[in-house]
Amino acid sequence: MEKVIDQFSVRSGTYSGSANWISDPALIRAHISAAGDRPRGQMLELCCGTGMVGRNFQADGWHVCGVDLTRGMAEEANRFFPCVCSPAERVPFMDRAFDLVLLRQAYFLLDDGQQVLAEAHRLLKDDGLFILSQTVPFSAADAPWLEHIHRTKQAQLKEFFTEETLARELEKDWFAVAQVHRLAVRENITRWMAAAPELSDAKRAEVCSLIADAPEPYRSIHRVAVAGGEITEDWNWVIFAARKKA
Numbered sequence: 001m002e003k004v005i006d007q008f009s010v011r012s013g014t015y016s017g018s019a020n021w022i023s024d025p026a027l028i029r030a031h032i033s034a035a036g037d038r039p040r041g042q043m044l045e046l047c048c049g050t051g052m053v054g055r056n057f058q059a060d061g062w063h064v065c066g067v068d069l070t071r072g073m074a075e076e077a078n079r080f081f082p083c084v085c086s087p088a089e090r091v092p093f094m095d096r097a098f099d100l101v102l103l104r105q106a107y108f109l110l111d112d113g114q115q116v117l118a119e120a121h122r123l124l125k126d127d128g129l130f131i132l133s134q135t136v137p138f139s140a141a142d143a144p145w146l147e148h149i150h151r152t153k154q155a156q157l158k159e160f161f162t163e164e165t166l167a168r169e170l171e172k173d174w175f176a177v178a179q180v181h182r183l184a185v186r187e188n189i190t191r192w193m194a195a196a197p198e199l200s201d202a203k204r205a206e207v208c209s210l211i212a213d214a215p216e217p218y219r220s221i222h223r224v225a226v227a228g229g230e231i232t233e234d235w236n237w238v239i240f241a242a243r244k245k246a
């Protein structure tokens with residue numbers, strides 16, 4: 001956990017603008033629509049970072065709280081809604097306190113993902129909803145090269161998930177998937193790398209070239225483009241809406 005804290009501590013002030021996906025309106029809307037038309041109640045955003053998702057749920061009528069391990073991130077989120085600095089493995093809230101628990105783009109960083117799922121299960125009301133989302137490969141065809149990119153970029157990556165392996169993880173003990181939403185978000189790799197101060201210049205250049213010079217079929221699946229000195233590509237997002245197992 002110390003290395004995760006180090007990585008996100010140096011990024012907390014600039015994090016919100018460090019990649020398109022963080023505030024992409026279609027991606028945020030997809031998370032809100034995954035919650036369906038249920039009454040707006042208590043929502044908890046786990047590993048909330050600067051709270052970009054929670055802020056938008058708050059604007060949609062939810063009463064939002066957040067949790068993040070990195071103090072700088074929790075402090076940023078706390079400007080918008082109450083946020084505690086705590087590991088998602090042990091969250092200081094009572095059983096069944098929430099109607100909705102959400103975790104975006106952090107499951108692959110967790111030392112013990114099943115423990116976080118157990119916490120989400122404990123924190124949710126019996127009829128509550130858990131939303132789990134992250135970037136995954138589009139298919140088996142782009143998975144190996146995407147894993148290579150992620151392992152090069154993210155030293156703290158604990159496991160590389162596909163949609164299928166993430167669903168299995170979710171359904172192992174604690175949840176049953178009720179709905180799956182998918183969408184592609186256009187990412188600017190040049191911007192993403194310029195805002196990664198935890199990486200050396202050489203590592204940033206390596207990630208850029210792994211994408212700009214990616215082999216087929218990765219290149220066409222991700223619609224990699226290099227224009228005006230900028231590298232862009234599509235990222236595939238999966239959003240699971242899941243119900244508690246009894």
Ligand SMILES: C[S@@+](CC[C@H](N)C(=O)[O-])C[C@H]1O[C@@H](n2cnc3c(N)ncnc32)[C@H](O)[C@@H]1O
Nearest residue numbers: 008047048049068069070073087088104105106
């Ligand atoms: C890639 S950022 C995503 C932030 C936010 N979920 C979003 O979608 O904008 C990952 C976040 O997870 C947090 N994190 C990682 N491991 C954690 C843990 N075990 N408990 C709580 N937060 C954690 C990091 O501090 C960081 O803020």
